[in-house]
Amino acid sequence: MSSAEAPTITSPVPQHIRFxxxxxxxxxxxxxxxxxxxxxxxxxxxxxxxxxxxxxxxLDPDALASPEGVEILAGNRVAEGSEPLAxxxxxxQFGHFVPQLGDGRAxxxxxxxxxxxxxxxxxxxxxxxxxxxxxxxxxxxxxxVLREYIVSEAMAAxxxxxxxxxxxxxxxxxxxxxxxxxxxVLTRVAASHLRVGTFQYxxxxxxxxxxxxxxxxxxxxxxxxxxxxxxPYRALLDGVIARQARLVAQWLLLxxxxxxxxxxxxxxxxxxxxxxxxxxxxxxxxxQVFSSIDQQGRYSYSNQPHAMHWNLVRLAEALLPLLNQExxxxxxxxxSAQESLAAFALHFDTAREAGLxxxxxxxxxxxxxAALIQDLLDRMTANRADFTLTxxxxxxxxxxxxGDASVRVLFADPVAYDSWAVGWRRRLExxxxxxxxxxxSMRGANPVFIPRNHLVQAxxxxxxxxxxxxxxxxxxxxxxxxxxxxxxxERYAIPARPExxxxxxxxxx
Numbered sequence: 318m319s320s321a322e323a324p325t326i327t328s329p330v331p332q333h334i335r336f337x338x339x340x341x342x343x344x345x346x347x348x349x350x351x352x353x354x355x356x357x358x359x360x361x362x363x364x365x366x367x368x369x370x371x372x373x374x375x376l377d378p379d380a381l382a383s384p385e386g387v388e389i390l391a392g393n394r395v396a397e398g399s400e401p402l403a404x405x406x407x408x409x410q411f412g413h414f415v416p417q418l419g420d421g422r423a424x425x426x427x428x429x430x431x432x433x434x435x436x437x438x439x440x441x442x443x444x445x446x447x448x449x450x451x452x453x454x455x456x457x458x459x460x461x462v463l464r465e466y467i468v469s470e471a472m473a474a475x476x477x478x479x480x481x482x483x484x485x486x487x488x489x490x491x492x493x494x495x496x497x498x499x500x501x502v503l504t505r506v507a508a509s510h511l512r513v514g515t516f517q518y519x520x521x522x523x524x525x526x527x528x529x530x531x532x533x534x535x536x537x538x539x540x541x542x543x544x545x546x547x548x549p550y551r552a553l554l555d556g557v558i559a560r561q562a563r564l565v566a567q568w569l570l571l572x573x574x575x576x577x578x579x580x581x582x583x584x585x586x587x588x589x590x591x592x593x594x595x596x597x598x599x600x601x602x603x604x605q606v607f608s609s610i611d612q613q614g615r616y617s618y619s620n621q622p623h624a625m626h627w628n629l630v631r632l633a634e635a636l637l638p639l640l641n642q643e644x645x646x647x648x649x650x651x652x653s654a655q656e657s658l659a660a661f662a663l664h665f666d667t668a669r670e671a672g673l674x675x676x677x678x679x680x681x682x683x684x685x686x687a688a689l690i691q692d693l694l695d696r697m698t699a700n701r702a703d704f705t706l707t708x709x710x711x712x713x714x715x716x717x718x719x720g721d722a723s724v725r726v727l728f729a730d731p732v733a734y735d736s737w738a739v740g741w742r743r744r745l746e747x748x749x750x751x752x753x754x755x756x757x758s759m760r761g762a763n764p765v766f767i768p769r770n771h772l773v774q775a776x777x778x779x780x781x782x783x784x785x786x787x788x789x790x791x792x793x794x795x796x797x798x799x800x801x802x803x804x805x806x807e808r809y810a811i812p813a814r815p816e817x818x819x820x821x822x823x824x825x826x
Contacts, residue, residue, distance in 0.1 A: 334386050
């Protein structure tokens with residue numbers, strides 16, 4: 318039976334599969350979403366259940382892996398308490414505003430409260446067409462699903478706020494892109510799926526009441542302290558700006574390039590969301606771009622802070638009617654927004670500089686630190702030194718000059734490292750910190766394992782071409798413990814050979 322003929326199963330789900338949904342977004346006015354069930358697929362098959370994440374959400378991973386559980390994760394069965402819907406939002410895509418985007422291939426099943434007391438969305442991605450699909454098929458293909466699973470779980474392990482992957486299933490169907498590819502569905506978990514573009518959706522329609530309802534919802538869900546402020550909408554804007562500034566700083570500290578930082582991919586919660594043409598760079602290059610469609614470098618590695626600030630200006634514009642009202646005038650509201658936006662640079666610079674000092678083993682802030690750090694980055698750029706390995710191997714070099722050998726070989730001209738290291742060691746001597754303490758701190762800031770692009774591509778090739786998911790399991794295990802040196806796994810820490818390099822990534826839509 319084809320997916321077009323297969324009905325969604327609405328009969329009761331077995332008692333052992335309980336989500337305990339409590340769906341606050343579904344209680345908002347109908348204009349915030351379109352209610353619809355996922356589109357069933359022909360032959361769902363489980364790829365992976367994230368057991369640790371499931372348990373943290375109060376879910377039974379074994380139940381999710383059962384045939385009935387897989388039907389829920391594929392969109393073939395509606396779980397008890399689920400109120401499936403596609404969220405409405407707008408967005409600037411590479412600077413061009415689209416007044417209606419929305420979940421074109423995603424379905425929000427509902428919300429659960431985790432064991433930590435935090436509310437989370439459970440969403441299917443690749444679950445079929447919606448009223449927002451814009452003539453698309455609403456499906457996802459296996460490669461991008463595996464990429465998002467691996468990279469989002471790696472980011473979580475690295476300590477970066479992120480959506481996470483609860484499960485992946487194949488659909489038994491083919492999806493037509495440039496070629497015919499196997500279909501898949503990702504189950505994604507997020508603090509919410511509210512976006513800058515969600516606010517833009519109502520603002521573009523001049524719907525101040527809708528904007529206020531959304532802002533009040535965002536405050537209650539993500540920024541309850543803002544609700545106690547005399548200017549709650551300014552406090553909401555302040556909170557989003559601070560979180561996003563720190564988030565982008567964390568990306569840069571890890572060499573991460575998001576690739577598609579549109580306003581509809583900028584979350585209100587401050588999480589990394591929508592892993593499309595993303596990648597971790599190897600040779601340090603401030604202008605690094607991976608996305609096949611980013612011809613102008615709008616979302617290059619070093620431009621990410623500027624892109625995020627631009628997105629947050631769009632959020633401030635959407636909130637301006639509310640800021641005007643609580644400030645007493647349009648002039649005062651605009652001044653409030655500008656003051657809030659001006660704080661982005663301070664939040665970002667503070668987080669990035671503190672992170673870079675830690676990566677270099679510096680415990681205090683001193684004059685000249687910024688120049689020392691920038692000097693290293695400039696030398697890494699000129700010598701195409703691997704970003705992740707350089708900082709990780711500095712953890713050994715900080716313990717003694719005998720560790721220098723492994724770092725200097727990463728530089729095309731090793732003398733470039735040698736001359737920098739003289740000033741670095743002089744700076745280290747200015748602090749009374751034991752070598753053991755310094756090494757431990759640096760090892761907690763500099764991962765040994767990241768999901769290198771060629772390794773992710775090898776996983777995708779094995780799964781798509783040979784239905785072999787063992788490389789996926791192995792890489793996922795490695796990046797789930799990124800700060801640990803592990804015996805016999807050195808190949809996962811080595812940069813790609815020239816013939817292995819993957820220079821472009823794709824969003825998979």
